[in-house]
Amino acid sequence: MTRDRTAVELIAIGDELLSGATIDTNAAYIALELEAIGLRVTRKSTVADAEDAIADALRSALERTGTVITTGGLGPTRDDVTRSAVARVFGRPLEFRQELWEALQRRWARRGPIPETNRVQAEVPAGGTVFPNPRGTAPGIAVADAKLGLCILLPGPPDELRALVREAVVPYLAERADASVRRPFRRYLRTAGIAESAIAQRVGSALDDLPVDVAFLPEIDGNDLRLTAWGSDESEVAGALDRAVERLREILGAHIYVEGTAELAEVVGAMLRERGLKLAVAESCTAGLIAKRLTDPPGASDYFWGGFVVYDDRAKIELLGVDEATLQLHGAVSEPVVRQMAEGARSRSGAEAAVAVTGIAGPAGGSAEKPVGTVWLAVAVGDEVAARGVHIPGARDAVRARAAQGALDLLRRVLLRGEGSRGVEGMINDH
Amino acid sequence: MTRDRTAVELIAIGDELLSGATIDTNAAYIALELEAIGLRVTRKSTVADAEDAIADALRSALERTGTVITTGGLGPTRDDVTRSAVARVFGRPLEFRQELWEALQRRWARRGPIPETNRVQAEVPAGGTVFPNPRGTAPGIAVADAKLGLCILLPGPPDELRALVREAVVPYLAERADASVRRPFRRYLRTAGIAESAIAQRVGSALDDLPVDVAFLPEIDGNDLRLTAWGSDESEVAGALDRAVERLREILGAHIYVEGTAELAEVVGAMLRERGLKLAVAESCTAGLIAKRLTDPPGASDYFWGGFVVYDDRAKIELLGVDEATLQLHGAVSEPVVRQMAEGARSRSGAEAAVAVTGIAGPAGGSAEKPVGTVWLAVAVGDEVAARGVHIPGARDAVRARAAQGALDLLRRVLLRGEGSRGVEGMINDH
Structure with a gap:
């Protein structure tokens, strides 16, 4: 049998993974780390904390692929049977390692004497290579056999697993891998x-x-x-x-x-910081979401002043000075109102820039003329105001998230064009 | 072979699940829904978009367990081979269903003529039962064979899958299940x-x-x-x-x-609605997060007025009337300031109730006296103000999330005690 030397199978072990109590994020982490050294995950099996099931899955995986990583089932309790299942498949006894037992005792020192039941965590299938795990009690173990193939056992807790993959498994596999691999x-x-x-x-x-x-x-x-x-x-x-x-x-x-992978709020924050501008927000349907996103990154006080959540129309009038007649004539979700919101936020805060949003997030509140998803955005920088109307598909959460993103994007485009806003409307309607 | 009639295996299909690009959340959803009708997921396999791999996994799963649910691989492209793999294992041809084709054409009507390549989505292993999928183009399919067992094919997109599981798969399996099962x-x-x-x-x-x-x-x-x-x-x-x-x-x-499972913001919203109170917020470190959470549920305008994001100290002074001397003497994160914030938000909005937060979310800004995680909360109802100081462990995101929750909880406790706030501080420090 000629095997694909770049293929790896995963076996995730644990009742909690099958019951739906825990979602496995280890597999994705392993796959991405392996990809960076030219290896591919070709199959994954999730099995219960049962020796027969683990042994059965491991045998099939070794036959198909020859390289297997198991996650979980290395704890000190009777449920944790990965070690013995692997020892059985490789036909090797479990070997007690004094140095592992001493390391466990040192970890326990502060808590008192270590229970004898924990001795199993010092056992390794005979001849196995140990990867020390400074973050937990179960080390990683590699068991290799010229005929059967390679099995690497890793503990389930994500922080321990990730460190072991990064620091031990990837170097170990990279060294065995073909150097010419793409x-x-x-x-x-x-x-x-x-x-x-x-x-x-x-x-x-x-x-x-x-x-x-x-x-x-x-x-x-x-x-x-x-x-x-x-x-x-x-x-x-x-x-x-x-x-x-x-x-x-x-x-x-x-x-x-x-x-790169930065968030739009970080990009906009950096642009404001660079230009020495402070920003105020005026939010109706997004109700704080834009402010929250702008302050997610540390150091937001360099560019973020604060603002107004104007959910109720009285708030638009009282906090931002939106004209009551304009509100009645055009409605709260309209270009004249969003412009007054942006102007009001800028002038009442004294910040150099302001961004405003008003819209119908749903599920109620829509009409034939202004259906759910109708949103008006505006940006004021100095004396100029740029406004834009959009129709956003989706449910309430999606409308709010996209309205916030649209407002940050409008601000970015206005800042890109210089302090003024001329020409921005044409540019951003280009899709 | 006597089979465990309560056991179900899952097969998740898709290259993106193996590459780490997507984390499978469907399996946990299915497991929890099945548990409610007395069924257990005993194994899960994740395989590539490859007919051989799917067929191989399906054969093993049917042999072991007899009841299998597949997810994914039902799209219209060449990658989508679940239908043909299942047809092969059950030894049945794919059958073109005119009514599915017509439903697909109706879905496409607005977008223009449907490509011929999409005909595969109207194909079903002969004799299969169709579960209509109003949210997407691929229906669910059940294929049953007295000897081989049962296989249910579901589309991968989580919103479509969840609705099909809830509305079609659970009733279908519950009807076949043993009534005496616990x-x-x-x-x-x-x-x-x-x-x-x-x-x-x-x-x-x-x-x-x-x-x-x-x-x-x-x-x-x-x-x-x-x-x-x-x-x-x-x-x-x-x-x-x-x-x-x-x-x-x-x-x-x-x-x-x-x-039940309602969010705290919904609970607080319902209490405000019941009491006919409108709420204003004054947020510093949480910067809009409380307002955002209070407006997540539809109908928030019944109880939410709006508020003030006062990130910069100038905003606290100008928007809420916080006293500049108090700010300098006690610092922005202090009981006197949070009390003035709550009072200012209430009186300047005209709302009956207000909630205020000021804190150090980190990672910078902490000191020996006020480390990162120091947060002050206050609630004003009528003329009374209740305040509370807390130390919240964790990183920036966690501090902000817990500060918002703490503020909503303080508001809830004040409302529970009636319109006044007497005795609230003692009660809520009880942990």
Whole structure:
């Protein structure tokens, strides 16, 4: 049998993973770390804390793939049977390791004498390689057999597992791996204010001559692009990735708000900080969400002043000076009102910039003329105000999240064009 | 072979699940829904979008267990091969269903003519039962064979899957299940303002004589209690569950904010609505998070007026009338300032009630006297103001989330005591 030397199978062990009490996030972490050294996860099995089930899954996985990582079932209780299942499949006894027992005793020292039941955590299938785990009581263990293949046992708690994968398993597997193996190198671009289909249409075949894959990753807030090039070394693919990024920047222009994985609120915060501007918010339907997002990053006090949550129409009038007649004539969700909100927030705060949102988040409150999802956004910088109306699909949460993102994006575009706002409306309606 | 009639296996299908790009949350949802009708998930396999791998996993699962649910791989592209893999294992051809094709065409009507490639989504392994999916293009399908067993195919998108499980799969399986099987019946109690260890200590052995299990579920916002009793029928266990709830209510008193799974913001919103009060907020470190949470439920305009995000100290002075000398003497994170914030929010809004928060969310800004996590909360109702200082452990996000929860909980306790606030401080420091 010729095996794919880059394939790895995972076996996740634990009743709590099957009952729905715990969602397994270890597998995704392992897959991403392995991918970076050119290995692929080809199958995963989730089994109960039962020796027969573990042994059965391990046998099948070794036959198919030859390299297996197990997670969980290494604790000190009777439920924890991964060690004995692996020892059985590899036909080896469990070996007591004095140095592991001493390490366990040192960990326990402060809590009092260690229970004898914990001795099992010092046992290793004979000949196994131990990966010390400074964060917990169960070490990682590698058991290799020329005929059967390789099995690596890892503890289930995510913080312990992640450290062991990063610090021990990846170096161990990388050393055994074929040096010529190709690995993925990645770049990310994040966009706002342009639909996925519009991105795809504009990009068209523009990258077809480059050895770079483009994946579209739609998020509730916007569309991200992930560029991937495969090589055995970063220097081999950096040029192609650079060219791809450059072309996408030409094609998508200001729709790209960052290269990398930063949040739009961080990008906007950095722009305000750089320009020495303080921002005030005026939020109706988003009711604090924009302020919350702008203050998620530490250091937000450099650029964030504060603002007004004007859910009730009385709040719009009293806190922001929105004209009562305008409210009655046009309704709270209208261009004249959102402009007055932005102006009011700026002038009443004394901040240099303000952003305002008013909309119908639903599920109630819509009409034929202004259905749920109708949202008006405005940005005031100095004496100029830019406003924009949008229709946002989705349920209440999605409307609020997208309205907040749209407001931050409008602010970003206004700041990009300089202190004024001329020309912004045309630009941002481009999709 | 005698099979465990309550066992079900899951097969999750998709390259993105193995690559780490997507974390599978469908399996946990299915497991919890099945548990409620007395079925257990005994194994789960995650395989690639490859017909051989799916067929291989399905054959093993049918042999072991006889009842299998697959998720994913039902889309219209060449990657989507679940239908053909299942048809192969059951030895049946794929059957074109005219009524499914017509439903697909209706879904597409607005977008233009449907591509011919989508015809595969109207195909079903011969004799299969279709579960219509109003939320997406791929219906659920059940294929049953007296010898091989049962396989249910579900689409991968979580919103579609959940609705199909709830509305079609659970009723379908419940009808086939053994009526005498014991199932879990559950009650939930949610608490705020009391530590898990304090709950455990107070509860002690108080429920030991009842056939009810209590699980403590610590959340970032507070501690939930889950009560479980097993029986073949709700009437069998309702009495024991009622008694357990009653005893816990006696033991934990006002720390319990709801029986069920409602959010604290909903509970507080309902209390305000009932009392005909409108609320204003004054938020510094939480910067909009309390307002956002209070407006998450539809209909929040019944009780939520709006408020003030006073991140900058100038905002506290200008928007709320906090006294500049008090700010300088005591600092922004202090009892006198939080009291002035709550009073200012109430009087300047004209709302009957106000809640205020000021704190150090970190990571910077802490001192020996006021470390990161120092938070002051206040509630004003009418002329009375109740204030409370807390130290919240954790990183920036956790401090902000817990400060918001603490503020809502203080408001709840003040409202519980009537319009005034006397005695509230003593009561809520009880942990």
